[in-house]
Amino acid sequence: MARAATNRRMLVVTLIAWAVGIVIFFPILWTVLTSFKTESEAVATPPTFLAFHWTLENYSEVQQRSDYFLHFWNSVVISVGSTLLGLLVAVPAAWSMAFVPGKRTRDVLMWMLSTKMLPPVGVLIPIYLLFRDFGLLDSRIGLVIVLTLINLPIIVWMLFTYFREIPGEILEASRMDGAGLKEEILFVLLPMAVPGIASTLLLNIILAWNEAFWTLNLSASQSAPLTAFIASYSSPEGLFYAKLSAASTMAVAPILVLGWFSQKQLVRGLTFGAVK
Amino acid sequence: MATAHSRAAARLTMSPAVILLLGWMLIPLVMTLYFSFLRYNLLMPGTEEFIGTLNYQYFLTDPAFFSALFNTLALVGGVLVLTIAGGIGLALLLDQPFWGRGIVRLLVIAPFFVMPTVSALVWKNMLMNPVNGLFAAIAKGLGLQPFDFLAEAPLSSIILIVTWQWLPFATLILLTALQSLDRERLEAAEMDGAGALDRFLHIILPHLARAMTVVTLIQTIFLLSVFAEILVTTNGGPGTATTNITYLVYAQSLLQFDVGGGSAGGIVAVVLANIVAVFLMRMIGRNLDI
Numbered sequence: 001m002a003r004a005a006t007n008r009r010m011l012v013v014t015l016i017a018w019a020v021g022i023v024i025f026f027p028i029l030w031t032v033l034t035s036f037k038t039e040s041e042a043v044a045t046p047p048t049f050l051a052f053h054w055t056l057e058n059y060s061e062v063q064q065r066s067d068y069f070l071h072f073w074n075s076v077v078i079s080v081g082s083t084l085l086g087l088l089v090a091v092p093a094a095w096s097m098a099f100v101p102g103k104r105t106r107d108v109l110m111w112m113l114s115t116k117m118l119p120p121v122g123v124l125i126p127i128y129l130l131f132r133d134f135g136l137l138d139s140r141i142g143l144v145i146v147l148t149l150i151n152l153p154i155i156v157w158m159l160f161t162y163f164r165e166i167p168g169e170i171l172e173a174s175r176m177d178g179a180g181l182k183e184e185i186l187f188v189l190l191p192m193a194v195p196g197i198a199s200t201l202l203l204n205i206i207l208a209w210n211e212a213f214w215t216l217n218l219s220a221s222q223s224a225p226l227t228a229f230i231a232s233y234s235s236p237e238g239l240f241y242a243k244l245s246a247a248s249t250m251a252v253a254p255i256l257v258l259g260w261f262s263q264k265q266l267v268r269g270l271t272f273g274a275v276k
Numbered sequence: 277m278a279t280a281h282s283r284a285a286a287r288l289t290m291s292p293a294v295i296l297l298l299g300w301m302l303i304p305l306v307m308t309l310y311f312s313f314l315r316y317n318l319l320m321p322g323t324e325e326f327i328g329t330l331n332y333q334y335f336l337t338d339p340a341f342f343s344a345l346f347n348t349l350a351l352v353g354g355v356l357v358l359t360i361a362g363g364i365g366l367a368l369l370l371d372q373p374f375w376g377r378g379i380v381r382l383l384v385i386a387p388f389f390v391m392p393t394v395s396a397l398v399w400k401n402m403l404m405n406p407v408n409g410l411f412a413a414i415a416k417g418l419g420l421q422p423f424d425f426l427a428e429a430p431l432s433s434i435i436l437i438v439t440w441q442w443l444p445f446a447t448l449i450l451l452t453a454l455q456s457l458d459r460e461r462l463e464a465a466e467m468d469g470a471g472a473l474d475r476f477l478h479i480i481l482p483h484l485a486r487a488m489t490v491v492t493l494i495q496t497i498f499l500l501s502v503f504a505e506i507l508v509t510t511n512g513g514p515g516t517a518t519t520n521i522t523y524l525v526y527a528q529s530l531l532q533f534d535v536g537g538g539s540a541g542g543i544v545a546v547v548l549a550n551i552v553a554v555f556l557m558r559m560i561g562r563n564l565d566i
Contacts, residue, residue: 014374020366021383024443028386030410031398043408046417093293096286108294110557115301117553119501121525122546123304125311125539128530130304149300156293181285210391212504213522217530227504230393234400234508241402248394259389260382267452271490275449 028252035059035245042241058246065243068250071229077140078215078225079208082147083201086155089148091197094159095189099168109160112153120150120213131218138220146214151204158203161273162196163189199265202258209255226251305546311539318533331540340516340524341541345548347431348520352499354435355442359495360488362439363446367454368480370447388444392504399437400426400509430510430517437505442498446491453487454480493556500549521545 022029034042036054044052062068097105127146128137136142166189174188190197212227219228230251233244259266267275312331316324335341370381387395403410404425412422425433457480465475501522506512512519512527519527525545529538 010372010374013369013372014376017369017372017374017380018376020369021380024440025383025386027395027398027403027440028390030402031394034402045413047410047413089292089296092289096289100282100286102283102286108290112293112297114553114557115297116497117500117549117556118301118305119522119542119545119549120503121501121522122308122542122549123301124526125529125535125542126304126307129307129535149296152293152297152300181282206389210389212392213501216393216504216507217526227391227393230391230397231504231508234393234397241408244397244401248398252390252394255391256386256389259385263382263385263448266385267449270445270494271449271487274490275453275487 028256031245031248031252033245034242035249037242037245039240039242042245058242059250062243062247062250066229066232066247068229068247071224071226072250072254074140074219074223075209075225075227078143078147078223079205081140081144082151082208083155083204085144085148086152086204087159087197087201090152090155090159091193094156094163095185097156097160098163098166099171109157112156116150116153124217127214128217137218138223140223143215143218143223143225146218147208147211150211150214151207154207155200155204157272158200158269159193159196161268162200163193164273166192199262199269202262202265203269206255206259206262308539308542308546311535312543314536314539316534316536316539318535327536331536332544335537335540335544340519341544343516344519344521344524347516347518348500348522348548350431351435351438351502351520352496354432355438355499356492356495358435358439359442359446360450360491362443363450363491364484366443366447367450370451371454385444385448387440388442388448390441392441392502393508395441396437396505396508399433399440404433426510427514430514434502434505434509434518437509438499438502441505442495445495449487449491450484453484457483489559493559496552496556500552521548 033049035058036056037048037052038055038057041048041052097109131137131142136145170192171184171188174184179188209225210227212231215225215227216231219225224232230247233240233247313326313328314324315327315330366384370377370384374380390398401409406412406422406424406427409422411425415422423429425436461479462475465479470478502520503522503526506518506520506523507526510518512523516524521541522545525538525541528534528541532538
């Protein structure tokens with residue numbers, strides 16, 4: 001009796017949960033399906049769900065028309081580059097905040113977080129003009145610099161919360177054994193910190209990949225990452241749903257897969273360890 | 277015990293990050309402040325001159341400013357309420373045992389990884405378009421008149437799109453918090469005759485307070501400067517119906533090339549964000565121990 005009731009309850013919950021999950025996922029599913037349709041089938045009434053003539057035509061056309069691979073590569077360079085550069089600066093900073101906290105460490109951390117609240121438009125004009133004058137507009141290096149700076153506070157915070165959980169006694173023990181600062185970082189801290197650094201890396205690549213204020217405003221064609229590449233599809237010429245879908249699928253797929261793999265670290269990382 | 281040696285090393289290792297951030301914050305901000313007191317239009321080079329607070333007077337008395345302020349608050353507030361309420365509901369659902377939980381979880385978090393320009397374009401064209409969109413097809417199938425979402429309810433439509441993007445984040449965090457809840461307390465409360473509503477209000481909701489604070493903080497940071505979603509769907513229109521402060525300043529500076537006026541708007545945006553930040557930081561200080 002009890003078991004039958006539990007089973008029935010589980011069946012009901014299963015149905016509701018799957019329905020909700022599919023509704024939330026539906027825009028993505030629909031985009032992926034449409035990307036395999038012909039343009040006329042993409043706007044057919046009533047819409048076709050699975051029984052349509054599947055084609056890969058849109059994908060090759062998107063590549064020909066707007067050079068997807070160039071923009072994909074720009075996205076990779078900008079997101080990975082800015083994250084690595086950020087880690088280079090943030091690892092030492094977070095290390096000292098976690099292991100040699102001073103009286104002002106907490107204030108410095110809060111101040112860093114508060115710089116994230118500075119609205120980007122507050123500095124849009126000077127950055128735009130500086131970029132223009134230094135020839136950095138529409139350059140990958142310019143976008144790497146800006147994304148490094150805007151994500152730096154988040155990187156420091158994430159690393160800080162991971163490092164803080166490494167027991168300090170281990171460092172002291174290694175210091176007693178005569179390890180210098182360099183050995184301490186290289187052989188003791190880094191191996192223990194690798195999981196934290198890896199999740200920080202992953203989450204920041206995702207954030208940088210999807211960043212759509214600076215990339216839209218500071219890039220034109222050559223350095224445009226996928227965010228800006230897709231925005232160029234906002235003024236349609238003729239039939240374009242299937243091509244828009246193919247371009248969207250290609251822009252989202254790599255990071256969606258990465259995101260699914262990182263889902264375990266996501267909560268911890270993005271809430272700076274406040275929710276585990 | 278930290279030695280003087282390690283203190284010095286600590287200061288040294290922190291300085292690049294601090295200096296970079298300080299430079300990133302101060303240099304452009306001082307420039308913006310300076311430009312905001314100038315007549316400075318990129319289309320009229322050489323006519324720059326000091327005009328005092330005139331840019332601010334124009335910006336703050338512009339009716340577009342008030343509608344942008346309202347739109348910003350409506351967008352942030354609307355999305356926060358919807359994602360937190362929806363997130364609690366979804367978290368309670370996903371916390372139950374059912375078949376295929378791992379897969380449903382993947383489906384629910386997926387929108388978070390979709391870049392803003394893609395989600396905006398997909399919603400605008402393939403779902404909300406009054407002629408060829410899927411919603412229109414469904415409406416026609418049911419014998420209803422298709423609704424032109426972005427023309428007739430532009431701000432609500434954008435709130436809906438942004439909510440779709442942020443609901444996974446809220447859900448995931450609230451779900452994680454929910455899973456750390458002590459089950460025995462819930463069972464004990466049930467034994468004592470507490471109804472489902474009582475258990476929700478007096479045990480579950482207080483347990484989620486901290487997670488809700490975190491969601492509010494992080495989402496507010498991102499929601500105050502929603503930009504791409506507006507740029508590719510409505511361009512701030514119709515009229516100024518979907519122009520938020522970020523978009524208003526962008527339009528003034530990079531579309532009308534009015535650097536002076538745009539800078540004044542930028543400074544106003546910074547001041548407003550600071551008001552929100554002070555409020556948020558206080559809330560965090562109370563709810564999180566750092």
